[in-house]
Amino acid sequence: MYAKYHGPYLVRAGLTPIAADSHVATKGDIVTIQSYSPKDPAGLIAMYNGVQWVSDLRKHDIWADPGYRIHRPSMQVYRM
Numbered sequence: 001m002y003a004k005y006h007g008p009y010l011v012r013a014g015l016t017p018i019a020a021d022s023h024v025a026t027k028g029d030i031v032t033i034q035s036y037s038p039k040d041p042a043g044l045i046a047m048y049n050g051v052q053w054v055s056d057l058r059k060h061d062i063w064a065d066p067g068y069r070i071h072r073p074s075m076q077v078y079r080m
Contacts (some may be wrong), residue, residue: 004034004043007076015078023077030078031062036071044068
């Protein structure tokens with residue numbers, strides 16, 4: 001399953017969707033980000049560890065790479 005589709009599983013696990021546009025990252029937050037390119041249909045999922053966003057790699061910010069940073073596809077943040 002693509003990372004961008006994990007929202008319902010996070011909600012069933014007890015996390016609550018919060019507004020991504022005004023959120024301040026808190027340790028344990030999880031974000032799902034939609035894809036912006038057909039070449040990368042999976043989108044992203046990452047967790048904030050209290051210092052930085054991480055998934056399969058450490059990120060400088062919530063965006064995984066310059067393409068996501070430029071296109072800024074829709075995202076949803078979840079919090080316990």
